[in-house]
Amino acid sequence: MAIEFQHISKRFADTRALEDVSLTFEEGKIYGLLGNNGAGKSTLLNILTGRLCPDSGTVAVDGAPADSDAALGKLFLVGEKNLYPDDMKVKRALDTAAVFYPDFDRSYAESLAKQFELPLNKKINGLSTGYGSIFRLILGLSVNTPYVLFDEPVLGLDAQHRDLFYKLLVQKYAEHPCTMVVSTHLIAEVADLIEHTVIIRKGRILQDAPTEELTAACWAVSGPAGVVDSWAAGRDVFTSSVLGGLKTVCIRGGGTEDLPAGLERRRVGLQEYFISLMEEEDQR
Amino acid sequence: MAIEFQHISKRFADTRALEDVSLTFEEGKIYGLLGNNGAGKSTLLNILTGRLCPDSGTVAVDGAPADSDAALGKLFLVGEKNLYPDDMKVKRALDTAAVFYPDFDRSYAESLAKQFELPLNKKINGLSTGYGSIFRLILGLSVNTPYVLFDEPVLGLDAQHRDLFYKLLVQKYAEHPCTMVVSTHLIAEVADLIEHTVIIRKGRILQDAPTEELTAACWAVSGPAGVVDSWAAGRDVFTSSVLGGLKTVCIRGGGTEDLPAGLERRRVGLQEYFISLMEEEDQR
The missing domain is CATH 3.40.50.300 (P-loop containing nucleotide triphosphate hydrolases)
Structure with missing residues (x-):
């Protein structure tokens, strides 16, 4: 049915x-x-x-x-x-x-x-x-x-x-x-x-x-722009944003358990995932 | 001005x-x-x-x-x-x-x-x-x-x-x-x-x-209904809800740092605070 x-x-x-x-x-x-x-x-x-x-x-x-x-x-x-x-x-x-x-x-x-x-x-x-x-x-x-x-x-x-x-x-x-x-x-x-x-x-x-x-493998990782950039290189970043000196990237996939000093992670909620996905598609 | x-x-x-x-x-x-x-x-x-x-x-x-x-x-x-x-x-x-x-x-x-x-x-x-x-x-x-x-x-x-x-x-x-x-x-x-x-x-x-x-002193405390009830007695509870056996009370004021085993606390966000306040007022 x-x-x-x-x-x-x-x-x-x-x-x-x-x-x-x-x-x-x-x-x-x-x-x-x-x-x-x-x-x-x-x-x-x-x-x-x-x-x-x-x-x-x-x-x-x-x-x-x-x-x-x-x-x-x-x-x-x-x-x-x-x-x-x-x-x-x-x-x-x-x-x-x-x-x-x-x-x-x-x-x-x-x-x-x-x-x-x-x-x-x-x-x-x-x-x-x-x-x-x-x-x-x-x-x-x-x-x-x-x-x-x-x-x-x-x-x-x-x-x-x-x-x-x-x-x-x-x-x-x-x-x-x-x-x-x-x-x-x-x-x-x-x-x-x-x-x-x-x-x-x-x-x-x-x-x-x-x-x-959808969101299980998505994390937002934040920290000083330079540290975030070098950590995120080569990873599946689907959006990024900068506020003051703080950069946040949303990534798919693992490898966030053991972050370098100065970086923090949090789960990406469904709405944030949706917005990020739309922005990623807009840029294709 | x-x-x-x-x-x-x-x-x-x-x-x-x-x-x-x-x-x-x-x-x-x-x-x-x-x-x-x-x-x-x-x-x-x-x-x-x-x-x-x-x-x-x-x-x-x-x-x-x-x-x-x-x-x-x-x-x-x-x-x-x-x-x-x-x-x-x-x-x-x-x-x-x-x-x-x-x-x-x-x-x-x-x-x-x-x-x-x-x-x-x-x-x-x-x-x-x-x-x-x-x-x-x-x-x-x-x-x-x-x-x-x-x-x-x-x-x-x-x-x-x-x-x-x-x-x-x-x-x-x-x-x-x-x-x-x-x-x-x-x-x-x-x-x-x-x-x-x-x-x-x-x-x-x-x-x-x-x-x-507004929300600094507001916490939501959850756990088994009986444990929550006996802990919350005498405190400033402004709303409560039950889902299955899990009871949640929103309270104003401190004393949530040291909760009995089985209880968890989290901050109350502004929207949740607003809804709880309206419900409290409705019941006056």
């Missing part, structure tokens, strides 16, 4: 949004889908849920074509954009979700609305950026489909509400195992949540691996 | 947006203005720049009333909302800024637009959330007024662009010392940038202190 993209390509006018993307989201995992603005993340999710047609390639959900009723009933996309009619209220949108998704947990959704202080009688289009995100993530947490895809779920949310969302996501996943795909720019905050990371850049898959594997 | 708010109050219909707020932004510092959605941050900044009138209280900029020309010429607010006409292009907005702000650095703004890949001939209202933020932060980095106020400058920005913005902010501050106020929900990312932190909650100032002081 899985979502399988095979050789998906998509152009918009003169932009190649996706190029020969093959990718699998397996059952029962939390995925991070990471990439800069314009990388193709939303295009990929919109193709999966039939909001966009690919130019070539196929998508299957548990073996059924993604545009079949069987497939669509298993998916829920918490998209960036709100697709509800202009005058629809939050309450009515919950009613509608309950009609289309038989496992939608209406009373849980209402309890979440209370926790996030989202008024049920507000018009969806009148919500602020943060409350619009809250409305959409409540749907995603309550829908109970086998696959739930969150596209920028925390846009505009304050730190306390983001923290609450991450806790609820983990709780939901523990109580009702499903496949979750989280596409987000706040990488550091989801680094401990996502078991598997997919990094997409300019329409191509750059990395597709267990999150731990 | 400073921005001084004295006893500012403001209501919107049945909401008290600000209540008796007195606050000083001194010259030559980077401030963080932190608070949840609806706390009053944007109201405060909009009152300062004359976009809103307070019900009571005064604001002065270097001694002059905030709504005087002398004061307004010293301030630039990178607001959440874009106030430009519907069909204005990025290029034309830079021309306009150069007219109103004599120290606006036009060629620096254009070089930033290139770095962030913001097309100059695009209409401002046609920009995505992320590029709208980029447009506004470029204005803020190029305007060279003595006081620059950033309200949610990184909304919708990807991690690489956020990283670039923080680097540019520090560089600007080093080369052209001024007062910067950054209001943001991405607290962890600015924790090392902001020298002084103001926390606002439900229209009132909750904390106003050097950033380091």
Whole structure:
């Protein structure tokens, strides 16, 4: 049981949004889908849920074509954009979700609305950026489909509400195992949540691996510029930065256990790894 | 030389947006203005720049009333909302800024637009959330007024662009010392940038202190629930959480150097401190 993209390509006018993307989201995992603005993340999710047609390639959900009723009933996309009619209220949108998704947990959704202080009688289009995100993530947490895809779920949310969302996501996943795909720019905050990371850049898959594997062999080594440079010579340095006289290089591979005097090492987190990788690619 | 708010109050219909707020932004510092959605941050900044009138209280900029020309010429607010006409292009907005702000650095703004890949001939209202933020932060980095106020400058920005913005902010501050106020929900990312932190909650100032002081005496202590509970009894615990059998309490004050076997301590970061403080207040 899985979502399988095979050789998906998509152009918009003169932009190649996706190029020969093959990718699998397996059952029962939390995925991070990471990439800069314009990388193709939303295009990929919109193709999966039939909001966009690919130019070539196929998508299957548990073996059924993604545009079949069987497939669509298993998916829920918490998209960036709100697709509800202009005058629809939050309450009515919950009613509608309950009609289309038989496992939608209406009373849980209402309890979440209370926790996030989202008024049920507000018009969806009148919500602020943060409350619009809250409305959409409540749907995603309550829908109970086998696959739930969150596209920028925390846009505009304050730190306390983001923290609450991450806790609820983990709780939901523990109580009702499903496949979750989280596409987000706040990488550091989801680094401990996502078991598997997919990094997409300019329409191509750059990395597709267990999150731990990606950063396991990455270290940042800092010290006086001269000492760092002579130590780093010949090693796999993927980015470097200088602040005052202090130089930091990020390297892949071992050999950092026994550093010369004056040098320090620390682990590279997922967000720092991502930024460094993008900078390395920019310079190719 | 400073921005001084004295006893500012403001209501919107049945909401008290600000209540008796007195606050000083001194010259030559980077401030963080932190608070949840609806706390009053944007109201405060909009009152300062004359976009809103307070019900009571005064604001002065270097001694002059905030709504005087002398004061307004010293301030630039990178607001959440874009106030430009519907069909204005990025290029034309830079021309306009150069007219109103004599120290606006036009060629620096254009070089930033290139770095962030913001097309100059695009209409401002046609920009995505992320590029709208980029447009506004470029204005803020190029305007060279003595006081620059950033309200949610990184909304919708990807991690690489956020990283670039923080680097540019520090560089600007080093080369052209001024007062910067950054209001943001991405607290962890600015924790090392902001020298002084103001926390606002439900229209009132909750904390106003050097950033380091706020978290210096805060520790998170974790271990088996029973051991943590008996150790923490009588201490100033401001939040606690349980994950599996592991309990974590955040405490203020010392006495964590010599923990019983089985307990571990780590420093509480600014974002974690902020969230814990909000939770503590919610429970009052």
